[in-house]
Amino acid sequence: MPSTAQSSSVSIQNLLLEVERRGAGKPLLLLAGEEQLEREAPFLDALAKQFEVIIPSLPGFGVSERPDWIANADDISYILLDLLDKLDLTDVTVLGCSFGGWVAAEMAVKNTSRISRIVLVDAYGIKVRGPFDRDIMDIWTSHPAEVAAAKWADVEKGKRDFSQMNDDQLTVVARNIESFARFCWDPYMHNPKLRERLHRIDVPALLIWGEKDGIVDTAYGEAYANLIPGAKFATIAGAGHYPHLEAPESFLATLHPFIN
Amino acid sequence: MLAWHFTEMPYPNLPPLESLSTMRVSLSNQHYDPMIGADLYNRYLDEYMIADDLGLNLLCNEHHQTATCLDVAAPLTAAILARQTSKGRICILGNPVANRGDPIRIAEEMAMIDCISRGRLDVGFVRGVPYEIFAANTNPTQTVERLWEGIDLCVKAWQSVDGPFNFEGRFTHRRAVNLWPRPYQTPHPAVWITGSSDLDNIKKAAARGYVFATFLQPHAKVKWMFDGYRSAFRDTGLPGGGGTAYMPLVYTADTEEEAEKGARELTWYLAAKSEPQYRNPPGYVPVEFNVQALKGTFTGRTDAMRQKSLEFLKEEGVMVYGTPDSVAAQIKRLYTLVGGFDHLLMMQQAGSLDHARTVKSMTLFAREVYPQIKDLARTRPLELASAAE
Numbered sequence: 001m002p003s004t005a006q007s008s009s010v011s012i013q014n015l016l017l018e019v020e021r022r023g024a025g026k027p028l029l030l031l032a033g034e035e036q037l038e039r040e041a042p043f044l045d046a047l048a049k050q051f052e053v054i055i056p057s058l059p060g061f062g063v064s065e066r067p068d069w070i071a072n073a074d075d076i077s078y079i080l081l082d083l084l085d086k087l088d089l090t091d092v093t094v095l096g097c098s099f100g101g102w103v104a105a106e107m108a109v110k111n112t113s114r115i116s117r118i119v120l121v122d123a124y125g126i127k128v129r130g131p132f133d134r135d136i137m138d139i140w141t142s143h144p145a146e147v148a149a150a151k152w153a154d155v156e157k158g159k160r161d162f163s164q165m166n167d168d169q170l171t172v173v174a175r176n177i178e179s180f181a182r183f184c185w186d187p188y189m190h191n192p193k194l195r196e197r198l199h200r201i202d203v204p205a206l207l208i209w210g211e212k213d214g215i216v217d218t219a220y221g222e223a224y225a226n227l228i229p230g231a232k233f234a235t236i237a238g239a240g241h242y243p244h245l246e247a248p249e250s251f252l253a254t255l256h257p258f259i260n
Numbered sequence: 261m262l263a264w265h266f267t268e269m270p271y272p273n274l275p276p277l278e279s280l281s282t283m284r285v286s287l288s289n290q291h292y293d294p295m296i297g298a299d300l301y302n303r304y305l306d307e308y309m310i311a312d313d314l315g316l317n318l319l320c321n322e323h324h325q326t327a328t329c330l331d332v333a334a335p336l337t338a339a340i341l342a343r344q345t346s347k348g349r350i351c352i353l354g355n356p357v358a359n360r361g362d363p364i365r366i367a368e369e370m371a372m373i374d375c376i377s378r379g380r381l382d383v384g385f386v387r388g389v390p391y392e393i394f395a396a397n398t399n400p401t402q403t404v405e406r407l408w409e410g411i412d413l414c415v416k417a418w419q420s421v422d423g424p425f426n427f428e429g430r431f432t433h434r435r436a437v438n439l440w441p442r443p444y445q446t447p448h449p450a451v452w453i454t455g456s457s458d459l460d461n462i463k464k465a466a467a468r469g470y471v472f473a474t475f476l477q478p479h480a481k482v483k484w485m486f487d488g489y490r491s492a493f494r495d496t497g498l499p500g501g502g503g504t505a506y507m508p509l510v511y512t513a514d515t516e517e518e519a520e521k522g523a524r525e526l527t528w529y530l531a532a533k534s535e536p537q538y539r540n541p542p543g544y545v546p547v548e549f550n551v552q553a554l555k556g557t558f559t560g561r562t563d564a565m566r567q568k569s570l571e572f573l574k575e576e577g578v579m580v581y582g583t584p585d586s587v588a589a590q591i592k593r594l595y596t597l598v599g600g601f602d603h604l605l606m607m608q609q610a611g612s613l614d615h616a617r618t619v620k621s622m623t624l625f626a627r628e629v630y631p632q633i634k635d636l637a638r639t640r641p642l643e644l645a646s647a648a649e
Contacts, residue, residue, distance in 0.1 A: 181400055
């Protein structure tokens with residue numbers, strides 16, 4: 001963690017949420033992906049030079065608590081709207097990646113009074129086609145090697161050395177995997193209601209997609225963008241499901257005009 | 261001790277196993293021939309009827325989307341046996357109430373089978389092995405909670421005689437629950453549950469007076485679980501619960517050579533392959549176990565035993581095979597090693613073990629082994645003195 005970073009617990013409705021704050025400037029709420037790979041990533045250092053980046057661990061992720069009543073992204077979005085109230089943040093840029101992107105969309109359909117713009121990066125959250133069409137790759141019935149190949153343009157970049165982690169770190173990894181399944185198993189990676197609510201988003205939206213994302217492909221991303229009034233859609237070459245991690249320079253170049 | 265005959269009703273007529281990446285969940289059903297399936301179903305049911313004639317009890321279970329088990333609805337098997345047999349007890353081990361998600365329908369079916377069999381039914385409940393998650397599409401992170409909510413609702417429905425009640429739980433909501441029929445046995449059939457590691461669950465079963473059953477585990481682990489079960493009265497005040505049950509693979513023959521040959525065929529079950537994504541769905545085991553899995557030190561039961569020799573499996577009590585006297589001696593040894601148990605559940609058929617040899621083994625067991633072990637004492641709670649206080 002860089003020296004400017006501060007991590008603390010924030011209590012929302014008796015739920016303890018782990019929240020890190022990094023850098024100085026206007027607030028940017030970063031909703032990490034389900035693997036929480038963002039904290040050590042170079043793109044974040046660049047953002048922290050311009051923004052105060054606020055990084056909550058979603059309920060059930062990191063060391064944030066997961067009460068039984070929280071069952072899906074819809075429930076989580078209320079906790080994060082409460083967090084914006086609690087920290088009294090205004091003019092917030094919300095940047096959500098993968099599962100975090102879905103949560104960002106769930107927030108924006110409910111209340112944008114504290115939000116100035118949203119960025120969704122290879123987000124899940126909607127069902128586009130029919131019941132027999134697989135819109136989102138089933139990562140839980142696919143061989144782990146196939147999932148890795150779908151997620152990363154360069155599979156080497158996605159490899160994690162668990163033997164170098166201590167038990168606390170491994171507990172976070174195992175908990176993240178479990179919570180992701182708790183929230184996304186069924187309906188698989190989407191909220192059937194969200195699609196019908198996206199029209200309510202009344203702040204500028206940018207959807208950034210890795211060209212080689214095999215989990216949710218660019219056609220899915222475009223369909224998502226088309227459901228949000230005025231949303232822009234951009235792709236990043238040479239990147240899979242995590243363009244902000246795999247191609248940070250082109251990701252930042254795409255992001256920059258939108259957030260300034 | 262009660263002995264039970266069991267087969268998972270396998271479909272062994274597969275391409276060479278080396279050519280398959282899995283026998284479970286995603287093995288294409290183009291490999292299933294309904295003509296062969298019809299023969300197999302009838303053959304396995306015939307074997308249950310023979311077991312009944314031989315004085316054995318009858319145990320059935322269910323799995324889904326797998327060549328290892330064609331029994332996809334244990335209540336159907338139990339219903340057939342309720343009508344076509346007359347002596348043995350019938351146990352479903354068990355109803356996958358977490359995956360099936362309709363406890364009241366299960367309560368009804370069990371009550372009906374109990375009446376048809378005139379009270380010969382024992383009702384097991386299982387959380388379901390990891391592979392089952394995919395066929396049922398149950399959220400893998402809350403199967404234990406679903407299991408217990410389902411069991412408690414089922415038992416309440418069986419016992420309730422004073423009009424409809426409503427239930428608004430975490431996973432099931434029902435209005436005006438009022439079972440017709442009620443179960444034949446009062447207050448309800450014996451309840452069984454299974455487990456392989458979760459001691460809290462095992463103690464919970466003991467506290468409710470349920471039978472606890474475990475399968476194909478090394479005897480030291482079986483003892484650890486049975487001790488946990490028997491000691492539960494210290495926490496709950498209930499002495500000993502409903503009893504304990506253990507399942508090894510069993511093959512009895514006239515000669516040791518013949519027995520070894522039969523036992524080797526039964527290992528087909530242990531060798532059943534699956535792809536890695538189906539073995540440990542996310543959140544199926546607690547976080548602590550998955551930390552071990554990430555370190556590579558937790559690989560699950562079947563993987564650990566897959567490579568072992570027949571002799572090793574016999575030593576551990578996972579397989580019991582030999583001449584009748586040898587089989588009886590092995591069971592008595594196992595009985596002593598684990599602190600006693602009440603039910604011997606015998607997988608006497610697996611893989612391509614044919615009808616004639618299955619029946620021969622069952623018959624030898626029933627005639628020459630069962631009399632030697634029948635009178636083994638029921639297990640008693642640990643620390644009898646404090647149980648009596």
